[in-house]
Amino acid sequence: MSWESVIGIEVHVELATRSKMFCGCAVGFGEEPNTSICPTCLGLPGALPVPNEVALDSILAIGLALNCSVAPTSVFHRKNYFYADLPKNYQISQFDAPICGEGHLDVTVDGHTHRVGIERAHMEEDTGKSTHVGDGGRIHGASSTLLDFNRAGVPLVEIVSKPEIHSAAEARAYAQGLRAVVAELGVSDARLEEGSIRFDANVSIRPAGAATLGTKVEVKNMNSFRSLEHAVQYEIDRQIELVESGGVVVQETRHWDEEASLTRSMRSKEGSSDYRYFAEPDLTPMEMDEAWVERVRAALPELPAKRVDRYVASGLDGSMAEVLSGAGAPIRELYESTVAGGADARSAANWVTGEITAWQRREDTGSDQIPLTGTQLAELIGLIDDGKVSTSAAKEVLNGVLAGEGDPGEVARERDLIQISDVGAIEAAVDAVLTDNPDALSSLQAGEEKVLGFLVGQVMRATQGKADPKLVNEVIRARASG
């Protein structure tokens, strides 16, 4: 039998606001435990929550970027469950009236673009962190758990996809696309390793073509895109194998074990989870009127998908457009200003994603600044197009410009890298080489094309690399056929 996998992804995005979701405690404040805490985020008796307006702007930005509908009225709910890292033993979250409703994100795998539906995006608060330690201490050598509430109450946006993802590769592409959007919006650090963006996958299988969904298993604990892809693939394979050998998939939560490369069943949090959601009485409804939504929409940056389209329209091929779109803002800005300076889009893209990105990595200046203007890069590309410098010499010119030696023209002259494009001078050099290598000339005339390279090389050497190789080529061919 052939199987179809059905995957939905839940993403938790920690917002990079200054203060927490419902209190004024600093977010991302140092490493010392319990140093960013107050009555509200510690759940002290009597404390009350008040929502952070910037966090709400952020979820609206995320929703709009993911083409979600925005609810005119939305409310917070309490999600009730006991857990040591949850100070109030309920999480302020959203239930049946989330801020953002249906939307979608287009993902491309192997050149095929697939639209993944988004179910909703809602606002909630993060939990504290618990660290399990064995300490041979208090109770008959029992271990214990240390609790730090610095993270408790940090704003989280949960984005839930529809079960419209059908392979591990698509799951990965969706996660990457989503991360790119969030990073572009600047609303989160969106770092997987640090947990500021976290992905859980709901995986099920069904006979290909079946209309109903199979039993889903929630897979957690993936902290890289690679592990997300592996975990989903593992889970698909595990379920197929299980069902084919007569077993039944049980609804459960499984942890991805990166080292062992497998998922493991977790014991559930409550005997049976019953979150007893009800509207949070400490908070009043949110009304997202048009003025608010439009204010957020107007402030949205250009999003990756739109940008890729624009790049493609301006002449880049799809994969270059993706690479450039995924590059940092300084690289993209340099690209834009280079094209504005008159350079060809493809050449500009090649330079900024190639040499200049490599330079950035090599130098690692700690700053985003690139000491090169679009005008300068456009000039450099012009020098190549006009045959004034060779492509290899151009790289040297670039280094000179980046080192602050001046504009490309100046650097090329100073470093003596201007190509010889004077036909007379090149003919003289070619003739000298042909005279010294009569055998090679005959071979070329007899149709042995590979000799051409050798002859061009000789001419380049004789001119210390300054001859325009295209011209040299033409002259040699003319002599051989003449």
Add this chain to the structure above:
Amino acid sequence: MDALNIARAGEMLRDGSLTATDLLDRVLKTAADTEAQIHAYLSIDRSGALEAASRADSELASGVDRGPLHGIPVAVKDNMVTRGLETTASSQILSGYVPPYDATVVTRLREGGAVIVGKTNLDEFAMGSSTENSAYGPTYNPWDINRIPGGSSGGSAAAVAAGSALVGLGSDTGGSIRQPAALTGVVGMKPTYGTVSRYGLIAFASSLDQIGPLSLTVLDSALTLQAIWGHDPLDATSYRGEYPDPLEGIGKGVDGLRVGVVKELAGEGYEPDVDERVSSMVEQLRTAGAEVVEVSLPTFEIALSAYYLIAPAECSANLARFDGIRYGLREEGETTEEMMSRTRAAGFGPEVTRRILLGTYALSAGYYDAFYGQAQRVRSAIREDFARAYGQVDVLVSPTSPTVAFKAGERTEDPLAMYLSDICTIPCNLSGDPAISVPIGLDFQGLPIGFQVMAPALGEPMMYRVASAVEQLAGFDARPDLELVAG
């Protein structure tokens, strides 16, 4: 000296015939004489109060006037957190807990120069109608120490009735200010929901809880309200618009006002003396020029049922934070879950346990719609009933409690009977509207009877106007015999 009220003491503090320190001494002396019998306070902050009183004296002497509460001894119900002062909400689970912050109302009292005498007893987490559900022992009624003072703000009510404070703060979730006020012969008022900050009030049922004053007079009530209400950015449910002047209508009489008598809040289950006193007050209002009509609010019949689903549901979540981790009691266990379960079983008294179970059940899968969901529908319908009624009348009136103070222990074994104590007060919690209880006389046993005046949201000026007329018409000036109390 007679029992001093805020208005009179305020004059004396300003004309030099009384100092805040003397006033505090007097209050502390009364406490010393009566506490053994009444047990209104869980703790008295003698040194903090003395300091506040002497500061008030020097400020007033140098012309700094912080308003009507300046130098006035105030009792604070122990479910409002006080920085550096133990706050237990009468629960074992918070035994020894010293909060690191002040509730907003406490901050306002301090800024207003009030002298906080101490923290008063309550039914554990404000759940109860008799102040018997306290882990630290019950409070008794100054009018008869074999009887309860009502609850849950029974400590503040008893302190004001006995004179061990000039005014008290209480909280009212289903009648917890008004019912004890009625049972102890003082004035108790629940403001419009959202007008007094709940920040720092240990939550029982967040959508119903509201802090308000217990005082000797209607004027004192309005003066205290004025000092504690107003927008608080720390409470997201705090009202941000214009606040009316609560003093505006006091003393203006009821001539031409339309007074609605609630049909459903009389008859069966109401003590004859209560019914009789309330009816005669209604007649007095009519004589004073009010247009009196009977109004029917049929949903009141099921308000109690809705309340006993909504309040426990919210409390089941509000009290989840008491888990033995960050503060209060802990009973050890091998795992977090075991520790939490043991702590909570040991730390909560029976009434709190009952309500947590009730609320957990009402919210749980499969029962939500029939119970909690339906209760919310009833709540909506009650609001509609009120809106219809206020289309016809300016205020609604009723008894505050169907009975006078009952004997200690009389209802502790029968939760439902206890819950019926709040039948007259609960509707205004469900609607969020203001209501006040004014003492209007004594029953045949010499126990106080309260008269409730309800008004639409932000209708405090109208409510106080009618309440002050009721106060004047009743001419109630009886005081409990403290010689008897002191034994």
Add this chain to the structure above:
Amino acid sequence: MPVEIDIAHVARLARLGLTDTELEHYRGQLSVILEHAARVQELEGEPEVNVTHPLGVVNAFRPDEVRPSLDREEVLGQAPDARDGFFVVPPALEL
């Protein structure tokens, strides 16, 4: 209308470690109270649920401004068990 109550399940959801005797006691009381509470079903019609703030407060937000943290030692001083700046609890069952 007699009300069915799985009291042990409810107590576990609420993290109340009650004995069997206590559970039975509360089950009995709850069923009496719930029978009374079930009167909410006597409501005529199905009014729309409108239980929002009586004064219509909406959009009560705060600016994204940082306020100082509480003093850690003062806070941990109230904890039943604390160590090295952390609150300490016995291990969770999970993992």
